[in-house]
Every structure is written in structure tokens, then in C-alpha cells.
Amino acid sequence: MDDDEAVARSLDGDLAAYEALVARYSALAHRTAYMLGAGDEAEDVVQEAFVKAFRHLASFRRDAPFRPWLLRIVANETHNLTRSRGRRAELAVRLGATADATAPDDPEGTAVATDRRARLLVAVRGLPERERQAVVCRYFLQLSEAETAQVLDWPVGTVKSSTHRGLARLREEVGNEFA
Amino acid sequence: MSSREPFDDGLEAELMALGDLIDVPAPPPADVAATVRARLESQPTDPVSAPDAPSPPEPVSPPDPVSPPDAVSAPDLADGPDPAHGPYNSPVRPARARRPGRRDDGRRPAKRGRRARWTIVAAVVVVVIAITAATPQGRAAVARILRFAGVELEVGESTPPPVTTTASLPGERTVSPSEARSQARFEVKVPSRLGPPQSTSVSDNGRVVSMFWPGGVRLDQFDGYIDPYFFKKAGPPYPDFVDVGPYDAWWLKGEHPLGYIAREDGTHVPLRQAAATLIWRQVAINYRLEGVRTKEEAIKIAESLQ
Numbered sequence: 001m002d003d004d005e006a007v008a009r010s011l012d013g014d015l016a017a018y019e020a021l022v023a024r025y026s027a028l029a030h031r032t033a034y035m036l037g038a039g040d041e042a043e044d045v046v047q048e049a050f051v052k053a054f055r056h057l058a059s060f061r062r063d064a065p066f067r068p069w070l071l072r073i074v075a076n077e078t079h080n081l082t083r084s085r086g087r088r089a090e091l092a093v094r095l096g097a098t099a100d101a102t103a104p105d106d107p108e109g110t111a112v113a114t115d116r117r118a119r120l121l122v123a124v125r126g127l128p129e130r131e132r133q134a135v136v137c138r139y140f141l142q143l144s145e146a147e148t149a150q151v152l153d154w155p156v157g158t159v160k161s162s163t164h165r166g167l168a169r170l171r172e173e174v175g176n177e178f179a
Numbered sequence: 180m181s182s183r184e185p186f187d188d189g190l191e192a193e194l195m196a197l198g199d200l201i202d203v204p205a206p207p208p209a210d211v212a213a214t215v216r217a218r219l220e221s222q223p224t225d226p227v228s229a230p231d232a233p234s235p236p237e238p239v240s241p242p243d244p245v246s247p248p249d250a251v252s253a254p255d256l257a258d259g260p261d262p263a264h265g266p267y268n269s270p271v272r273p274a275r276a277r278r279p280g281r282r283d284d285g286r287r288p289a290k291r292g293r294r295a296r297w298t299i300v301a302a303v304v305v306v307v308i309a310i311t312a313a314t315p316q317g318r319a320a321v322a323r324i325l326r327f328a329g330v331e332l333e334v335g336e337s338t339p340p341p342v343t344t345t346a347s348l349p350g351e352r353t354v355s356p357s358e359a360r361s362q363a364r365f366e367v368k369v370p371s372r373l374g375p376p377q378s379t380s381v382s383d384n385g386r387v388v389s390m391f392w393p394g395g396v397r398l399d400q401f402d403g404y405i406d407p408y409f410f411k412k413a414g415p416p417y418p419d420f421v422d423v424g425p426y427d428a429w430w431l432k433g434e435h436p437l438g439y440i441a442r443e444d445g446t447h448v449p450l451r452q453a454a455a456t457l458i459w460r461q462v463a464i465n466y467r468l469e470g471v472r473t474k475e476e477a478i479k480i481a482e483s484l485q
Contacts, residue, residue, distance in 0.1 A: 002366035030205035140198030
């Protein structure tokens with residue numbers, strides 16, 4: 001069952017079809033909410049977003065992809081949450097504890113790579129909000145420019161310029177390992 | 180189509196690789212789905228009539244020129260019921276005060292315990308990078324490993340030695356187009372520019388569908404979001420970052436070793452020396468188109484997918 005069929009069946013009131021859609025996009029929705037600033041409240045945000053998406057499914061343009069439409073709702077919910085908390089939406093992520101698989105024959109090289117990743121993550125976290133959101137969507141969530149524009153509700157030009165400025169700032173902050 | 184040089188300093192690729200290393204705690208999708216369903220059943224609202232949506236919902240229509248989120252001044256912390264104004268007023272919510280007291284509304288009594296569980300899981304986690312670290316060439320030979328569209332790409336400083344053997348994908352068997360559609364775990368598409376394929380196969384329990392055309396052209400489509408299914412090794416000439424319609428794509432112009440990553444244990448299985456390939460991801464499905472001579476033609480074929 002593809003997205004379109006699942007949406008059509010959900011619109012007919014088939015909750016099992018909608019359940020399949022939720023399961024399909026749950027991980028990505030959590031990732032999006034978490035990285036856009038919901039942090040450990042991502043679970044609430046995502047649940048709320050899926051309930052809302054169902055209620056508003058009738059407004060979904062069937063010729064458009066479901067994924068960015070859904071993520072836009074997730075981003076909205078996240079924004080509502082961070083705004084209500086009255087603080088900056090922070091990128092509350094960390095590298096997994098075992099993310100740095102060690103190379104037994106090259107502990108030094110592993111340490112260097114680990115250090116660079118940590119510094120890069122800190123630098124992304126410290127970006128101005130717009131630039132950080134653009135960088136998170138484009139690279140951490142691997143959304144296209146068009147999807148990012150839809151999810152953040154920015155013009156595509158703003159996505160391009162914010163991404164560009166963010167990258168320039170990161171280059172200044174962490175330098176370039178491979179140059 | 181535009182062409183950019185992502186590897187001029189590698190930062191974009193590095194960020195993507197970093198993103199893949201970041202673990203985000205999430206409950207099992209089936210649990211989320213069941214919880215959402217339970218909420219919908221307890222507060223039945225027909226999605227079509229959507230009585231709590233008084234205005235034609237614009238909340239998630241394609242981007243229009245609206246004020247950027249930084250500029251949102253909206254003093255309405257109570258979340259007014261009209262979603263159609265402003266970028267971040269979410270699609271309608273019942274106009275009740277919700278935050279910060281939202282957890283007191285009793286809708287999700289079992290939440291606390293669940294969250295605690297997932298916080299613990301958050302500490303565990305993710306990914307292997309050092310696949311090649313144990314090889315004689317060691318780290319120096321592999322500048323970095325990139326992941327994109329279900330493909331893990333080992334980018335080295337020199338052209339990797341070619342694979343001289345040929346193997347097929349795990350469990351690969353030739354099927355009819357209709358069998359492919361019924362056995363695949365996703366919606367199977369065909370590039371109209373190439374016409375109907377000469378043959379079609381399904382591999383790895385429906386995870387991969389491959390189509391073949393005369394002249395060594397093949398299209399693999401496979402499910403999967405973050406975990407890669409294929410690995411490729413590349414040196415100079417480095418991959419080209421291109422667009423397939425709205426989607427990002429990589430063009431590997433030269434021949435390169437191709438292998439398969441087993442779902443169960445992550446084993447890397449060498450497959451064959453692959454011809455020039457375009458890889459891209461589109462609506463959660465990954466594609467690799469192999470054997471088309473030029474980047475321009477490959478992109479046109481990719482864009483004809485339907």
C-alpha cells in the first residue's frame with residue numbers, strides 16, 4: 001500500500017490504513033521534531049502531529065507528496081512547543097554512545113575523527129536559528145531544498161541563502177579537514 | 180538540473196554523515212501508530228468533514244511567501260483556532276489552553292513511564308564507520324564514508340581496485356512485472372523514458388526490485404531510510420552532486436566496485452564492478468540507475484519515473 005492509497009483509505013475512515021502511514025513515518029517524524037527543538041518532548045509533538053494530520057487529511061493535496069506535508073505539521077507543532085516554553089529551540093542531540101566505532105589498529109585516527117565530529121556538532125548547535133534549521137533539514141534530515149522550504153514554510157530562496165550562510169559559518173568555525 | 184560540487188571541501192557530505200550518527204530516541208513505530216489510533220477512536224472526527232477546521236486549511240500547502248519564523252510575533256500562546264494565518268500556527272487545535280499545562284489534561288496517562296524508557300534507550304546506539312579500518316590500506320586509503328539514498332559510499336584518495344567477480348543479490352529471482360508489484364515492500368515505479376523493462380527481478384524478500392533493459396541498463400529500487408543496502412567504493416573522479424527534479428542525486432561517472440549490505444548482520448557482500456550510476460532518493464524509496472552513458476540522459480530517465 002503506497003502513501004496515496006493509504007491516504008485515500010484513511011479519508012474513507014479506514015484507521016488501519018492510517019495506522020500504517022503513522023508507522024511508516026514515525027521514525028522520521030520523531031527525528032524531525034527532536035532535531036528542530038522538541039528534544040525529549042518529541043514523542044508528544046509527534047503524537048499530536050499525527051492526530052492533527054488525520055483531522056486535516058481532507059486538505060492534503062493528493063497530487064503532492066505526503067512526507068513534507070506531514071513534516072510541516074510536525075515542524076509547526078515543534079514550533080508551538082518551543083514558543084510556549086519561551087526559549088530558543090535548541091538542537092538537543094548528541095552522538096550515540098557507540099557512534100564512534102573504534103578502529104583497533106588506529107586509535108589515534110579514531111580519536112581525531114571523533115573530536116572533529118564533536119566540534120562540528122557544537123558548531124551546528126551554535127548557529128543562528130534560521131541557519132541551524134536549514135542545515136538540520138538539508139543535511140541531518142536529508143530533505144531536498146523544496147521539501148525544506150515546505151517543511152519550514154520558507155521560500156526556496158530563503159532555504160538556499162540560510163543554508164549557504166550556515167555552511168560558511170561552519171567553515172569558519174571548524175575549518176576544513178580535507179582541504 | 181543544476182550541478183554542484185559537494186566535495187569541493189566535503190563539508191556538506193560531512194554534515195550528512197554526522198546526521199546519520201545522531202541518534203534520536205523514538206518509540207517503536209507500531210506503538211506510536213496504536214496510540215494515535217486509540218486517540219482518534221476516542222475522539223472520533225471524520226477527516227473529511229473535519230468540523231474543527233473552520234477554514235480551508237492552508238497549514239501545509241506548498242510554501243508561500245510568508246514571514247520567516249524568526250519574525251513570528253504572535254502573542255497568542257493559547258493557539259488561536261485559525262490555522263490559516265501565519266506560518267507556524269499549526270493546523271487547527273481546539274481552542275483550549277494547552278501549554279504549559281498540557282500534560283495535565285489527562286489524555287496520555289501512561290506517558291511518563293514510556294518517556295523514561297526511551298531516555299534510557301537514547302544512551303545506547305548507532306552505526307559503524309570503520310569498515311575499512313582493518314584493511315591493509317587502512318584509513319589513509321578511505322577519506323570518508325558517506326551515506327545517501329540507501330547507499331554507503333566509501334570515498335578514497337585513489338581509484339579502488341576493480342571487482343572481478345560477479346554475484347547476484349541475495350535471493351534474487353526473475354519475476355513478471357505484476358509479481359514484482361505484489362512482492363515488493365513498496366510501490367514499484369518504471370521510468371517511462373525507457374519503456375517496459377526486458378526483465379524484472381525481486382531480491383532479499385521484496386526489499387529490492389531490479390529492472391533490466393538492453394545495453395546493460397538497470398534500475399534498482401529499494402526501500403529503506405537510513406540504513407544502507409548497497410556499498411560502493413569510489414576514488415577520483417569523485418561523485419557529482421546533481422538534481423533529479425526536486426530530489427538530490429549523486430552521479431558516479433566511472434566504473435566502481437559495488438556490493439550489498441546484508442540486512443540481518445551488516446555483512447558486506449561484493450557483487451560486481453558497476454558501470455556509471457545515478458543514485459537518488461525520492462519519497463522514502465531509493466533508486467540506482469546503472470549503465471546509462473551520460474549524466475544528462477540518466478537524469479532525464481530518472482525524472483521520467485512514474
